[in-house]
Amino acid sequence: MAEAILCAELTKRYAGMAPRSGAPAPASSPSSGNGSPNGGGDNGGPNEGEILAVDRLNLEIREGELFGLLGPNGAGKSTTIGMLTTRVIPTSGKALVAGIDVVAQPALARTRLAAVTQTNTLDRGLTVFDNLYFHGRYFGLPRAECRKRAGELLAHFGLEEKAKSRVDQLSGGLAQRVLIARALLHRPEVLFLDEPTSGLDPQSRLRLWDELTAINRAGQTIVLTTHYMEEAEQLCERLAIVDHGRLLALDTPQGLKNAVHAERLLKLTLADCASGRVVEAIEKVPGVVQAVCDVNEGNTGHIVHVQADGTPGLVGAVVAAVAQAGGELRDLSVSETSLEAVFLKLTGKEYRA
Amino acid sequence: MILGLTLRSQLKTALALVERDLTVLFKDIVPFALRTAMQPALFAFVFGYVFPRIGQGVGGGHGAAGAAAFVAVLLPGLMANTMMFQGVTGVALPLVAEFSVSREIEDRVMAPVPVQVVGLTKVISASIQSFLAGWLVVPAVWIATGGHAPISWDHPFRLLTIMPLCALVGPALGLVLGTVISPRRINYLFALLLVPLTLLGCVYSPWVALHAIPWLQVLTLINPVVYMSEGLRSALAPNLPHMPLWAVYGLLVTALAVMLWVGLSKFKMRVLT
Numbered sequence: 267m268a269e270a271i272l273c274a275e276l277t278k279r280y281a282g283m284a285p286r287s288g289a290p291a292p293a294s295s296p297s298s299g300n301g302s303p304n305g306g307g308d309n310g311g312p313n314e315g316e317i318l319a320v321d322r323l324n325l326e327i328r329e330g331e332l333f334g335l336l337g338p339n340g341a342g343k344s345t346t347i348g349m350l351t352t353r354v355i356p357t358s359g360k361a362l363v364a365g366i367d368v369v370a371q372p373a374l375a376r377t378r379l380a381a382v383t384q385t386n387t388l389d390r391g392l393t394v395f396d397n398l399y400f401h402g403r404y405f406g407l408p409r410a411e412c413r414k415r416a417g418e419l420l421a422h423f424g425l426e427e428k429a430k431s432r433v434d435q436l437s438g439g440l441a442q443r444v445l446i447a448r449a450l451l452h453r454p455e456v457l458f459l460d461e462p463t464s465g466l467d468p469q470s471r472l473r474l475w476d477e478l479t480a481i482n483r484a485g486q487t488i489v490l491t492t493h494y495m496e497e498a499e500q501l502c503e504r505l506a507i508v509d510h511g512r513l514l515a516l517d518t519p520q521g522l523k524n525a526v527h528a529e530r531l532l533k534l535t536l537a538d539c540a541s542g543r544v545v546e547a548i549e550k551v552p553g554v555v556q557a558v559c560d561v562n563e564g565n566t567g568h569i570v571h572v573q574a575d576g577t578p579g580l581v582g583a584v585v586a587a588v589a590q591a592g593g594e595l596r597d598l599s600v601s602e603t604s605l606e607a608v609f610l611k612l613t614g615k616e617y618r619a
Numbered sequence: 620m621i622l623g624l625t626l627r628s629q630l631k632t633a634l635a636l637v638e639r640d641l642t643v644l645f646k647d648i649v650p651f652a653l654r655t656a657m658q659p660a661l662f663a664f665v666f667g668y669v670f671p672r673i674g675q676g677v678g679g680g681h682g683a684a685g686a687a688a689f690v691a692v693l694l695p696g697l698m699a700n701t702m703m704f705q706g707v708t709g710v711a712l713p714l715v716a717e718f719s720v721s722r723e724i725e726d727r728v729m730a731p732v733p734v735q736v737v738g739l740t741k742v743i744s745a746s747i748q749s750f751l752a753g754w755l756v757v758p759a760v761w762i763a764t765g766g767h768a769p770i771s772w773d774h775p776f777r778l779l780t781i782m783p784l785c786a787l788v789g790p791a792l793g794l795v796l797g798t799v800i801s802p803r804r805i806n807y808l809f810a811l812l813l814v815p816l817t818l819l820g821c822v823y824s825p826w827v828a829l830h831a832i833p834w835l836q837v838l839t840l841i842n843p844v845v846y847m848s849e850g851l852r853s854a855l856a857p858n859l860p861h862m863p864l865w866a867v868y869g870l871l872v873t874a875l876a877v878m879l880w881v882g883l884s885k886f887k888m889r890v891l892t
Contacts, residue, residue: 280892351729354892374624377731387725391643397726400642403635404730406628448726 269362270456270487271327271350276359278320278345278511319345321511322359327489327504329455332482334502335491336605342511343491344384347460350489351381364455377405380449381458386441388433388448395420395429398448405452412451419447423477439470443477450481457481459490463497475501495605505605507612514612522608527555531607532572532584535597539568547591551584553577558610567596571610573603624731632732633740639727640744655705655752656759659697664763666823667693690767692859694760695851696822698753699785703820703844704813705752706789707796709745714797715805718889728890738794738886742879745790746783753782770855777854777864784871785847791875792843794882798889820844825852827860846870 320342327333335343348354350361352372361368364378389397395416402412420426423443428436436444442462449457462478463471478501482488492498498505499519506516515522539545539559548557548570555573574580581600588595644651669675671686717724727737761768772778796808820842821829826849829836839845850867852859861867 348892353728353890373629373731373733376729377624381725381729383722383725385722387722389639389723389726390721391646391723392639396642400635400639401726403638404632404727406631406635406731 269326270329270331270364271325271333271489272360272362273323273325273346273350274360276320276323276325276346276349276361277318277357278342278349278354279357280317280319281315318511320349320356323508323511323513325506325513325516327456327487329487330482330485332478332488332501332503333490334498334505335489335508336493336495336498336502336505337491337508338493341493341508343493343508344460345511346508347381347458347489347491351379351458352376353381377452378455379458380452380454380456382442382445382449382460382462384461384464386433386438386445388436388441388444390432390434392433393429394425394431394433394436394444397433397444398451401448402451407452415451419450423447437470439466439473442466442470442474446474446477446481450486456487456489459488461491461493463492463494471497495609499605507605507609509609509613515608519605522605523603526573526603526607526611527575529576529603530574530580531601531603531610532570532574532581533597533599533601534570534572534584534588534595535567536570536588537567537594537596539570539593544588544591544593545570547587547593548572548584551580551587553580554584556611567594571607573607573611629732629736632730633736633743636727636730636737636740637744637747640741641747644744644748651748652755655701655755658704659701659756660759660763662697663690663693663760667760667764667767686764687767687769690760690764691769691856692825692852693823694756694768694770695855696820696824696848697760698756698855699844699847699851700817700820700822701756702749702753702785703789703792703816703847706745706749706786706791707793707808707813709748710741710790710793711797711800711808712805714741714794715800715802718798719802724890734887734890735883737890738798738883739879742787742790742794742882745793746786749789750782750786753786771857774854774857777850781847781850781854781867781871784868784875785851788843788847788871788875788878791878791882794886795878798882798885816842816844821848825849825860826862843871843874846874 323346335346337343345354349356350363350368352368352375356369363375366375366378368375388394389400392400398416398419399412402415403409407415420429423446425440425443425447428440428444433441433444446457446459446462459478463474466474475497478488478490490502502519504516504518505522507514507522515525517525534548536544539561542559545557545559548554553575555575557570557572560569560571572584574584581598585595585598667686667690671689714724724737728734730737757768757770796812800808819835819839821839822844826836826839826845829839846862846867849862850864850871853861853864853867
């Protein structure tokens with residue numbers, strides 16, 4: 267089977283209140299979709315008081331991929347992971363993980379997947395070693411095998427010395443590694459990580475990236491969510507950009523950037539760009555692909571995001587165009603095209619993690 | 620065609636979940652024993668040793684003989700009381716914390732069984748804890764009263780059936796409470812629920828003795844501890860008056876079934892969204 271994950275029109279609506287990030291809210295559980303796509307039947311818009319957390323998501327993730335779901339907070343990433351890991355019941359649509367329908371056979375699906383959540387969920391009643399050991403026991407592995415694999419995984423993650431430690435004595439980075447080691451113990455086909463590096467110091471973050479890359483090279487399918495652009499760009503083979511519950515784009519990081527048709531991103535701070543005259547003037551400069559004014563941002567004025575190609579002298583021409591149109595330029599920065607430009611192009615607004 | 624999980628594999632998972640809880644319990648078995656034994660031991664000491672000898676209150680005025688008679692009443696009641704307390708707190712306290720602050724339960728609810736099984740294993744583990752706590756009361760009372768812990772072995776069937784039922788009722792109630800109480804309100808559990816349950820649970824006198832206060836005698840019928848105390852009295856002190864056995868078994872089984880049903884449904888709702 268080539269697909270590790272298959273989502274068809276996967277949708278989740280919450281009645282009334284928004285889900286708490288990282289954890290399913292104790293909402294009254296809506297009737298679960300019976301697995302048929304388009305079970306909702308309507309046009310997908312949320313009704314009064316409802317929150318459409320994930321909106322008709324279609325996704326195919328291949329075996330062995332390191333796949334990222336990128337989006338700002340509240341984009342629906344955690345809800346998507348929640349549905350794929352059997353904790354959130356979809357309102358409609360269908361999802362298969364390792365070929366198993368997560369709605370119809372959640373307990374069976376859990377044998378094929380593992381989930382590392384945003385918070386430290388290590389069992390505080392047990393030592394580090396026993397956290398791994400008992401995890402294996404829950405999955406029916408024999409005692410000797412649990413002990414062997416727990417030892418191997420702790421060694422792999424450089425945690426042998428912590429085997430007998432209490433888990434509340436671990437730092438954030440160590441705890442995260444124990445969580446991943448524990449998740450791998452029952453040899454899941456797909457490893458889900460929800461914001462694995464949020465709250466980690468930069469050093470621990472880099473180390474975790476290396477470890478995830480290494481596990482992936484050894485054949486582990488990994489699906490992670492992140493709101494860090496650079497993490498998505500450096501770590502993931504393919505990326506899905508999501509916002510407001512919708513899939514906006516899906517490609518390799520390079521493929522996404524190529525689609526912007528721009529090489530540079532200019533960020534101009536103007537006293538005022540609300541009238542649109544300045545923006546029009548900028549767009550007429552040869553080499554400018556797109557200019558967008560964001561009036562909601564910037565305390566000292568309005569921000570104009572400009573995507574441009576490599577035309578020589580372009581920055582000077584843009585500055586001149588602003589002056590000619592009567593704009594007051596207060597600040598200017600130039601950067602290489604990044605996923606931020608992709609997000610900007612897709613949504614018309616700047617990416618805010 | 621992918622086959623579902625076998626019953627055997629689910630049973631293995633359930634046993635591993637219970638094993639986890641017992642590992643945690645036995646790691647702290649000495650503090651657990653001290654915590655469990657302290658209240659019944661002191662109760663038995665004050666009411667079953669001190670009061671009779673100083674001619675004060677219950678069992679007073681008859682010296683050592685009065686003490687022995689009262690301890691016979693008291694012992695099954697204290698067992699019921701302790702079992703309820705340990706059973707409720709054995710499930711409700713960890714559950715409230717694991718659902719909110721620590722989120723430790725995450726790993727267990729991802730075990731390959733229907734999520735209700737995880738809730739059920741919590742009840743089973745705590746019922747073992749409650750069972751042990753109940754028996755711990757016997758030596759505690761024996762020591763505290765200077766060698767009185769009268770137990771009758773004449774009704775082994777009653778003992779073998781009522782003890783496990785009593786051990787399950789507390790944890791089942793704990794499951795209901797643990798899934799509905801928010802961490803901020805956990806203090807109410809003790810003041811508003813456990814104290815009245817145990818003080819008005821016919822722990823210190825047989826239920827029939829309440830006939831002098833009819834409204835109280837009727838009111839206590841909603842308290843499961845009453846049936847636990849009366850049931851244990853019928854088994855351990857059969858010479859004392861006790862409720863008809865059909866009422867004891869009927870109510871304990873019904874209460875257990877209802878609380879398990881409610882508790883497991885609530886548990887599933889808390890885990891899934």
